[in-house]
Amino acid sequence: MAQAIFDEMGAPGGEIRQAYKTLQAWLGETPPEILTLRREEAETFFRRIGITFAVYGEGGDPERIIPFDIIPRILEAAEWQQISDGLVQRVRALNAFIADVYGAQEILKAGIVPRDQVILNDTYRYQMQGVSVPHNVFTHIAGIDMVRVGPEEFYVLEDNCRTPSGVSYMLENREITMRLFPDLFSRYNVAPVDHYCDELMRTLTSVAPRNCQGEPTVAVLTPGIYNSAYYEHSFLADQMGVELVEGPDLYVMDDIVYMRTTQGPKRVDVIYRRVDDEFLDPLSFRPDSALGVAGLMSAYRAGNVNLTNAVGAGIADDKAIYTYVPEMVKFYLGETPILKNVPTWRCSEKDDAQYVIEHLPELVVKEVHGSGGYGMLVGPKATKEEIEAFGARVKAAPEKYIAQPTLALSTCPTFVNEGVAPRHVDLRPFILSGRDIKVVPGGLTRVAMREGSLVVNSSQGGGTKDTWVLKD
């Protein structure tokens, strides 16, 4: 598509957008050597603190740093307000949907979401059918991936309702920007994000299980130091002042979860788990899992412990289910969706599949269950052979794929080897749902560091930026 690319600072030679004027002036007065120096300082900082992204088993450095771009991305208060309202609305609908799926299944009965798409979905957990959870909240921490294509045009690319990561980068990026560029920072009125962990703690304690007496004990459950997001797990536990536990630190007796401490067993009430459903409890899911806790599901169903996010929440972020979210907003909330979905072809439907196969060179095709930028085809960037190979896969199992037009993702000024140049970005804000819903003003901006690239995933060489939301 020959759509013009929207640059958030302003097209080269054109008018600089309001929010970026001060930044532009600052860039003009700051020599590139200083920027290079600051970038090196940032890298040293990340290494020293140990903010790394673990990539084991691929050779090379097992603990990598996600490239950090030192130039912040800036959003106006009004722009953010619209995003924030849209996110709250969307997450309310997603929670209502998950509660409905594991409850009365009204939306299936109404024929709005096909029953098979849900019940036969890999992310559906029959173990959760009929289980009630505090405040009916299933996705307590949601990360919604958004892209921008114009001044007013934001699209939701993907919902992450299971264990979205990246919030520690939102917080550490802010920390480092304030440290490296205090002068620039002080010229703007940037809304703080530091209270995220307090809000997270408040959210977690607000969903204590029904049988919890007194102040709930919260713990973060991690798969351990070899997990790619381990740094984030330890960071969050630390900021909240709660224990970071691994499966073997916990055990269940008489449907009650305990952690092993230096003073014997201590009861745990809320577990912010960063372990996938399948590994949570070898008695209910994968029996070979050493990351989970035997009997956890039974304690969960008995109302003696709450898990965040809830087991089975993944049903709402499946890429095939994604296409129904605007309808969910109308069905559950009776509202018009504030945030738009990217138009999507569902290859499970015959006409759509036909169209997709015929238009592969101009589409982005994704595996319904893939994540992290794996198992996808970016048509305009792919070679003829890649397109043919992918087409064959789609033909063989169309229900496994969806396709979207290649969006002209917005660009932001980014400091790369050639100097300051526009690079494509996306945005992942984090939405907290407990007794009520909170969105901290900001998010993780991911940036494709290579010129022209649209793939922002950290596993594919993408970087991150600090994201500033301005106050009025």
Next chain:
Amino acid sequence: MMLARTADSLYWIARYMERAENLARTLRVTDRLSLMPSIADADGSEWHSTVVVSGSENDFYEKHEEATPENVISYLAFDPENPSSIRSCIETARRNARAVRTALTTEQWECLNSAWLELPGWNEARVRGSGLHRFLDWVKDCSLLFTGGTVATMLRRDSYYFTRLGTFIERNDNTARILDVKYHVLLPEHAEVGGGIDYYQWASILRAVSGYRSYNAVYREGLKPWLIAEFLIMREEMPRSLISCSAEIKDCLDKLGEEYGQRHECHRIAGQLYSRLRFGKVEDVFRQGLHEFLSDHIDQNNRLGMEISRSYLLG
């Protein structure tokens, strides 16, 4: 109260850092000794005895036929297959640190993480010749920074006492081993320390525990084997002596007992270990036999370590 696994990791981080430091000290004095011309034409047994001090005699000789300087340095400093090589100690300490980083202060973490980041820069080629001392000094600095950072920045509660227990259990063991092996090697039945060789050898024991100048400050009558033994066993003002380590262990356990309102078998053993030193006489140690006394001390210290694990660290 804390996670048993966290306490266990803190304890072992401290043990491994202390072990690395003691190894570095021992290698340093061994190297120094081997530079003494009069000793260099001897049988090179100082390298063998260093392997014995490290407690890895069997594993070492499975891999190497002879205790040459190169073999010993390679095995004790860099061998990844030796779980107690300096390299393995630092790697294990840092791996544990990563698993419990929320329980560490920023200073402690950064010290361990920096050590780990700088470690690949040191290798056998780089430590040849004068590089060895720079490497060993670096190891010592890392450990001292960690210990200093612990004392200066950690909140005085259970996590602190578990960390300190690791340091002192390890040091208690190491000092006893150095004294036992070196004393045994030199074994001057009741001989006086003569000139030349002997003098350097005895001084090396003191240097290995950073006690050469301290000894001279305490005793103003030259190096005497039995005074050296007394100094390293029973002098409370010597921070690496057995009695100092045992007193620290006992204090840490007392604090834990107070904080948790409960005492265990480890408290009893620690009390016994300490009072034996506090109220014993060095003459009795020699009458019993220094080697027997030290072996027994090492055994008791091990048992104490196991009891600490059983009471607190296994959950």
